[in-house]
Each structure stands twice: as C-alpha cells, then as structure tokens.
Amino acid sequence: MSTETLVPYDEALARYEPVLGIETHIELGTNSKMFCGCPTVFGAPPNTQVCPVCLGLPGALPVTNRAAIEGIIKIGLALNCSIVEWCRFARKNYFYPDMPKNFQISQYDEPLCVEGHLDVEVDGQSYRVEIERVHMEEDTGKSLHVGGTTGRIHGADHSLVDYNRAGIPLVEIVTKPIPATGDKAPLVARAYATELRELVRALGVSDVRMEEGSMRCDVNVSLMPIGSATWGTRSETKNVNSLRSVERSVRHEIERQAAVLDAGERVVQETRHFQEDTGTTTSGRSKEEAQDYRYFPEPDLVPMSPSRDWVEELRASLPELPAARRGRVRGEWGVTEKELQDIVNAGALDLIEETVQAGAEAAAARKWWMNELSRRATAQGVELTALPVTPADVVRVSRLVAEGTINDKLARQVLDGVLAGEGTPDEVVERRGLKVVSDEGELATIIDEVIAGNPDVAEKIRSGKVAAAGALVGAVMKATRGQADAGRARELIINKLTG
Numbered sequence: 001m002s003t004e005t006l007v008p009y010d011e012a013l014a015r016y017e018p019v020l021g022i023e024t025h026i027e028l029g030t031n032s033k034m035f036c037g038c039p040t041v042f043g044a045p046p047n048t049q050v051c052p053v054c055l056g057l058p059g060a061l062p063v064t065n066r067a068a069i070e071g072i073i074k075i076g077l078a079l080n081c082s083i084v085e086w087c088r089f090a091r092k093n094y095f096y097p098d099m100p101k102n103f104q105i106s107q108y109d110e111p112l113c114v115e116g117h118l119d120v121e122v123d124g125q126s127y128r129v130e131i132e133r134v135h136m137e138e139d140t141g142k143s144l145h146v147g148g149t150t151g152r153i154h155g156a157d158h159s160l161v162d163y164n165r166a167g168i169p170l171v172e173i174v175t176k177p178i179p180a181t182g183d184k185a186p187l188v189a190r191a192y193a194t195e196l197r198e199l200v201r202a203l204g205v206s207d208v209r210m211e212e213g214s215m216r217c218d219v220n221v222s223l224m225p226i227g228s229a230t231w232g233t234r235s236e237t238k239n240v241n242s243l244r245s246v247e248r249s250v251r252h253e254i255e256r257q258a259a260v261l262d263a264g265e266r267v268v269q270e271t272r273h274f275q276e277d278t279g280t281t282t283s284g285r286s287k288e289e290a291q292d293y294r295y296f297p298e299p300d301l302v303p304m305s306p307s308r309d310w311v312e313e314l315r316a317s318l319p320e321l322p323a324a325r326r327g328r329v330r331g332e333w334g335v336t337e338k339e340l341q342d343i344v345n346a347g348a349l350d351l352i353e354e355t356v357q358a359g360a361e362a363a364a365a366r367k368w369w370m371n372e373l374s375r376r377a378t379a380q381g382v383e384l385t386a387l388p389v390t391p392a393d394v395v396r397v398s399r400l401v402a403e404g405t406i407n408d409k410l411a412r413q414v415l416d417g418v419l420a421g422e423g424t425p426d427e428v429v430e431r432r433g434l435k436v437v438s439d440e441g442e443l444a445t446i447i448d449e450v451i452a453g454n455p456d457v458a459e460k461i462r463s464g465k466v467a468a469a470g471a472l473v474g475a476v477m478k479a480t481r482g483q484a485d486a487g488r489a490r491e492l493i494i495n496k497l498t499g
C-alpha cells in the first residue's frame, strides 16, 4: 500500500487531468418491496418487514413490482435515456451476511434504460454528463456491528443483521467517464449528485435522503498526465452519503493519487471508504471484476418488455423538471442565477413559488422567506419547511405591509407571533396591538408629550436646526413601540415647532 502523502490540490491539477465516473443507487419510495409484498417503512423494528421471498427461503418465488418499473422508466426518461424494448434481470452471485439469498437480483448486460445525459452547471459553465445505463435491482439488508467504538466491524464484539431493507427496489444510475473537468472536478461531481437528487425528487419516485441512505454515490476518480490519451487506473469511493462528501472525496483522491503517481507507483484499483471526520479516503477491498460475480439470467422472473404506449404514457406524465423550472422561475421573478441558487440551497424554492401563486409579489415573498424566515430556521437548526408558518401567512403579512396596516419592523413581530403559535397574522396584529399608529390625534398627543419632555431639543429646532428633529422622532417611535409612521411624525414635529 502506498503512503498517505498528498500533493497540494493546485499542484496536482497542474500535472494531471482527472476523469470522473459516478454510480448512484436510489431506493424507490414504493409501498412494497421489489419482488414481494413486504412493506418498506423506514425505521421499523429490525426484521419485522420480511417474508419467505426477501429472506430467500427455499421455494419462494419473486414477482416484479410494477410501480417500481414505472419509477425507473420515469427516471430513465427524465435522464434522456432510451427505454429498451426487451430486457432481463440477472443474478449477481456473492456471499455477504446482509444478503439472505446469497445473490442479488440485478441487471447485467441488458439494462432497462440506456444512453442518456444530464446537464449540470458549475460557475456559469455547463457540463454534459453522459449516462451509460440505468438499471433495476434490489437493496441488501443492513449489518449492525455491536461493541466497538466506531460502529465498524473492526473492534466489534458481534454483529447483527436487519433484513427490512433487503429487497427494497433500488435503481442504479451509471455515468460514462466524465473527462475534461480539470480543477472543477470536485464541483462537477457535487453538481451532478445535486441535480440528480433534485430530478428524482421532482419525479416523486424517491425521497432521495442521502443521510438515510435512500441515495448513495460511488465516486470513481482516476488521473492521467495532462496531454495523455490513456486513462489512468481508478479508485472507487463507496457509499458516499452527502453532497459535501462527494465533493471532498474527489478532491482527496486527486491529491492522493497525484502523490502515488509522482512517486512512480501505480494507483491500485480498489474500493475506498470516505472518512467524514478527516475528509480522507481509506483502502477497502481490491475491486472484483464482473466475471467474479458469475452473472446469469434470473430464471425465476420473466423478461421485461415495456410497451411503447406505456413508455409514452409515462413520458407524458413527467412533471416540469428542475432545469426547466429554474429557467421559468428566473424569468418570472427577475432573479439572477446566484440569487436563485441561494433560494434553492435554502430549500425555499417551493415555498416562495407557493407564496407567489397565492398572491404575493415575488420580491416580497423572497424577502420574507429568504431574509427573515430562513434566518430563524437556521437559528433553530431546522429546515425552512419545518417552521410553523405557511405561504398563506406570508401572503397575509406582505399584504398588511402593502396596505400600510403594519410596517416591516412590525411585520417581523407578526411573524414571531405566528411562529410562537399565537394564531394567524391578523390575530397576532390584534392581540399584540401591532397596528401602525395612523390616528393623527393620538400621534399629536404623543408629540406634545415628547416636546414637553425634551425642551432643549425643541429649542434647537425652533432656532432652525431641523436636523435635531431626529432625536424627537426617535422618542416618538419609542413611545409607540415602533408603531408610528416615522416620516409623518417628523413632519408634524417640524410643523409644530417652526410653522
């Protein structure tokens, strides 16, 4: 094994050209498993969602889940793939404790969807990621290693296995090699994973939660000397489970492999594991070749031959896809690419769109969700969607501001009230008495009191130093707890003292 010396990133990129490849596994959100009727609820007690089929008991026979096939065809179509007219499942044979059958039903040389692409954008530049195949398979169970400090098998007393996940429909999306990304390689990898997640989420076929493992990326990286026509040997970092880790793992592999190549050694073709705490990858097992799996056509399942009518029906049912939606929204809201990116990153796109659709101005909807509510969500460490405030509430608040019933400062207090469970925006205005003081008589009385209480300042204004009025306006605002119209108060003060 080579040493863990690293070459600084910029230096590595000055000599080597990275080539990426990404395999992504996505669990579909079907109600039942891929080849049996077992439920698929996440987090159920271990081994409560199993049956003879997904436990691989003798004589049990699988039946293909139609909803899962619909899901994968939608993904294939959204990725611009061709849907083949005929294909089969295949057995991938290997022994591992989390796989009760000792084989995985997958697809080998006859995948369902082939030859697509997904465009991603990094720093204003577009990169086309070619998709080689999208195939259908089933997930494995989960091993739990007990007694160690790390949760890994090393140092554990014993291991337990939970087969609830075994047999959940799994879609695998494999890119072609992605060349010519240069120093943007880590960002392109991340942008691809991000865009793929958004796409699948928009299709509604998976919750694509990387932290729960319903989307996991295997990230392949190789380096070749700049100008070379021969690709280098790749490493494959398995099951990377956050977007940030996708980016960091590519970066680390570039720095590590450059050091291996600089030392005149060869990069070992192997799987590696990404370590969140150090941002590094560590060696896993040396990569097996396809022939080691002894693939053969699955004898217990009939071939799949999706009719062209069905495929076209599914194509017609696709929703607006993320890239098209972003283009539309940018035009409608008049925001820059950067502003839109911030909105997407804050998880505010759906909320702002619903708020606009419910009647708010785009600028107002953006202001309240992005400036005020986003900040509160971050402070509380929750997702924006988890705040107890609805697009309808935001529409009402922006309308109250537009009508002059409240100002921006009071609007923030109204939102605080709504978030604290004090009721609708109107109820909060009423209960907290937050209306702007627009009654001239009431305002005049307060101004008289303020003038009487600040004779020195009043004298300055009388003698022509109008700028001093600011201090009295401040006192009026204080006396009304911010509910007066500051501009009107200033006018009245100056008129009274100099008029």
Ligand code: ZN
Pocket: 033, 036, 037, 038, 049, 050, 051, 052, 053, 054, 055, 167
């Ligand atoms: Zn089952």
Ligand code: MN
Pocket: 025, 137, 172
């Ligand atoms: Mn797979």
